[in-house]
Amino acid sequence: MSEKTVKVRRSGKIRNRLLIFIVPIVVLMIVALVMIATTLSKKRLTELSTAHLDSSISNQGDNIESWLEDNLQFFSTAKLAIEGMNPNEEELQKLLDSFYGANKNSPEGLHIGTAAGEFLKPTESTLEMSDPLNSEWYKQGITRVNMQYGTSYTNAEGIKVISASGIVQYGDDSIKVIAADVTLDKISSIVNSGVKMDKAFSYLIDTNDNTILAHREKDMVGATLSTSDSSVLRSGVAQAINDGDYSTRQIGPYYVAFRQIAGTDWVLVSYIAEDTIMATVQELGNYLIIAGLIAVIVIVIILLVVVSRVIAPLAGITRSIHAMSEGDFTIEVKQESNDEIGAMGGRIAEFVESMRHMLSSISEESEKLKQESETSDAVSRDMQDASQSQAEAMQQLNDTVDQLAVAVGDIAQNATTLASVVSSTRENSEKADDSMKETVKISQKGRNDMEKLSHAMDGIQTANSKLVDSINEVGKASEEITNIVSMIGEIAEETNLLSLNASIEAARAGEAGKGFAVVATQIGKLAQTSSESATNISNLIAEVHRLIDEAVGQANASAESIEKNSELIHVAVETFDQIYENIQASNDCIEEMIRDVDKVNDVATNVAAISEEQAASADEILATSQNMVEQAKTISRNSEDVANNSHELANTSETLTSHVQKFKI
Template sequence: MSEKPLKIRRSGKIRNRLLIYIVPIVVIMIAAIVLIATTLSKKRMTELATSNLNSSISNQANNIESWLNENLEFFKTAKQGIEGLNPNEEQLQKILDSYYDFNSNAPEGLHIATSEGEFIKPTKSELEEADPTSSTWYKQGLSRANMQYGTAYKNAEGKNVVSAAAIINYGDDSIKVISADVTLEKISIIVNSGVKMEKASSFLVDTNDNTILAHRDTSLVSTTLSTDNSNKLLSSIAKAINDGDYTTQDIGAYVVAFQEIKGTDWVLVSYIAEDVIMASVQELGNYLIITGVVSVIVIILLIIFVVSRVIAPLAGITKSIHAMSEGDFTINVQQESNDEIGVMSSKIAEFVESMRHMLSSISEESEKLKQESETSDSVSKDMFNASQSQAEAMQQLNDTVDQLAVAVGDIANNATTLATVVADTRDNSQKADEAMKETVKISQKGREDMEKLSHAMDGIQTANSKLVDAINEVGTASEEITNIVSMIAEIAEETNLLSLNASIEAARAGEAGKGFAVVATQIGKLAQTSSESATNISNLIEEVHRLIDEAVGQANASAESIEKNSELIHVAVDTFDQIYENIQASNACIEDMIRDVEKVDDVATNVAAISEEQAASADEILATSQNMVEQAKTISRNSEDVANNSHELANTSDTLTSHVQQFKI
């Protein structure tokens, strides 16, 4: 009862995890597909609607052009016939009567107006023109040599017509205009019924005055299309026409197409609401959404079925693993497929078989281990008793050797101390000898240096005397320079007076002396500059005199100091000679003492060596004895450990056997 809930819970968990991962992905993908399909459908339907609207309006425009051209050709033929016959008034009347009601689109036939105001029409025609020269068709025809359509207008009968008019010439010099009125009823039929697209509308506009010529709403016919119209669609179309923008475009909630009618100033406008275009797209979107929802449900059901089928073998594997966790290896795992789950079943079966063999081997080995542990236990007890006796005997031997080693060690230590003291004394004597020899060398060098210093002081005294003489000579030279500078100052003073006199004389000379006055001024400035320079030089020479006097005083003081130092140095040289002789005598005494210490050192070294050899032998004996004692103790401990391990091994064997017996194989 405990395994079945485990199998259902584990299977359901894996399935739910797979569904949690797979279902959202499927839903997102189908939603993305529906969204992309709807967007593409909307774009494509808009393109198709625009294309159909353009095709429809182009077809309507072609029909209107064909209808207009058909009538225009009739009118042109009639005009050319009249001009070719060159009829008189009676013949002209007959010709006009023959065209009356001949063309259903122009039932009133052709009529002519002259510049004198004469109006010629078919006899049966009911048209009346009080002043034909002021009529719309007459004014339009005056500017045309061939029959062409003009703007639409309402005739005397109140009908919306468009006239094809032109100047006619049939032999006389008078100006005559021939015209035929075409009603717009046929054009309205073409405009209103020629729309191919369902729920699309069209109307015709004359761009000369933005008059609506044809419209499904008859109340708008003959009205003016204005940007101020309350209808936003009509006002936006009026703006596009005024701007000359005849491209297909979106205006408000409508798609609007424009088409110019060749040979006229008319523009055909066709439009359809975007809601109409999007209705099919919305319907398609609804179908796609329904299809997507159904697809999601079907796919989820298929996924649940597939997942359940795929993970079904996991229930048996789970049951087998649960049995193994309880120690039951009598199970038989079957491989039901060749996929990863089948491979898992195969590997579990191999693991169960391997565990069976391993548990059987462990059980057999544990029995053998138990027997061997019992044998080891008895042997270890005998070994422990023998090692205890050996350890006690070795301990007694170790105590005896230890006392001998202590006595020999004391002798060796004393001999070693003596050798050390003698060696240290010899080393110190050698160091003293080396230091004394170094002192002798240093004193000798100091004596030589003092002699050199004495000679150097003599040279400095001589050089100082020469320096004093040179400074005195510089003082003499500076006095001569002072005299020369005084002379220059006097010359500058006289030159300045001369330049002043010259300036006065130049001023007296007037204009003739201006140039000389400039020269005199420059000479005065030069004399002034020379005087100032001489004063500066004189000041500098006085400063030099002062410095020379100070240098002479310092040089004399240095000479006296050098002389005193020279006497002291000579005394120091004599003192160094006495020190040098005393040091040499001390050095000879130290050398004799070193030779005596070396003899004592040899005797002490020999005694220490013999004592150390005896101490080393005693130490080796003691170390060997201690090692044997330690080995005996170690053997005793190991024997005890072996005994303990044998008991533990026996217990472990029993425990292992009990554990193996828990498994079923």
């Protein structure tokens, strides 16, 4: 699969995840808004409907009260007119006739009933009353001075009417009641036609006996309400009247408003079905659902466009991170925006540039380290060869000194023999002279060998000093590499901190920030990998530094051993000089002994003493020579260790170079 395909999949995955999280939330929010709007609309429409219902019933009540008041005013005026004229029977009849037909709501006009059982009415009135004292209007009017409406009742003609009645005073002091019957046709018209709301209805109830005075259904007029009525509406209204609670309320599937009619015991009831109100809410809900669906589609399209534009820079950042994870730092990252993604791109660009410079520096320092290690390896091998030569020379010196010791022993034995046998022949003296000459030659040769050994030790000491300087240079280079690696570690820690900060900011962003958390995690992993590589390099360099310190210590120990050996060699040279001088003196003594045989005894004694000293000196020289041989072997082993360490340092340099070459810069 190509890199481009991987990137497209990653970008699509982030977009799809964002949409998976965002779209359901948007849908839920829109659904919640539709539900809230529907609920609020229902509540508001219910409030408006009840308010409208209250307004409608208030208007109906005002019309009924106004109509009743107009009629009552007319009747009161007629009553006052009669009382003011104090008419006789003839005048009273004329007054009653004059008021007949003046009020169309009272077609029978005014009529009067007396305590004597008389019934007075207009001439043209067809109203008949055989027992006015037991009539409803008389019973109601006798209790009132002013004209007032009473309860409804059915008159002799079977018509439902109400009477405005009151005590009238004229003529004598007998009790008289004046009344006027008012039909309920006009009230029914007001009740049935005065409703302002569509599909709302009203009816009028007399609370004295819960009788319906006006209703849109004629067969309901005169019916009595009961709390046990099969109709939920009527039973609920009856209960409200019984409780005296006339507040607007919901009774069953209806919203009901009440209005008491002033001056009467009537209550006007107006109601509207809940379904009528909810039909508008349902229609509004349908509109809101359609609008919500359209909003979801539009928002999803906008989210697709916005998310695609927002995450577009992530494709380049992902490509750059993928290349960096494979060690390619030849990439160039551009900051395409000023938001968090753009800032991330800028930081990655700075990181790539910093890593490019650091890897170049590490590569150069690694090459220098490799060259220094190769130089150290060559020097250590030269030193090993020199120490090997020194060991061989010391072995030869040891053999020479051994021969010298044997010769000195022979001299001591001959000197003792010479001392014990004073009377030895001249032949023996000549042999002694020959032996002394041979000893002089051997001593001279030993002295020359010791001088050569001294010069060789000086050369070894000089080479060892150069080796120490070279190793110190390598140590300094390794310290510079350590500083560079520490810088890499710090940059990796800063990058890891940047990744941590990006993760925190993503977590703060919640679900919308999870895509950025993935990028921050990849950067954190890259920083962790860089930190681990820096740690490995630091460990390797620390190991190199340790080996260099050991090499320096061994070189210094070798220098000290070489210096001590040089001192011992100088002492040996001085000892050989003394031996040479002593042997020369012995030779002179032997020659003098040959010339002066008489002094042989004294010379022999001196030779014996000198021979003993030479024997002791020869033993010391032999011990010193053996010690020098051991020191030379030690120097050889140390030189071999230095060579091995230099080789290991070269391998370490190659390992560091191979690590650096994994990155492309």
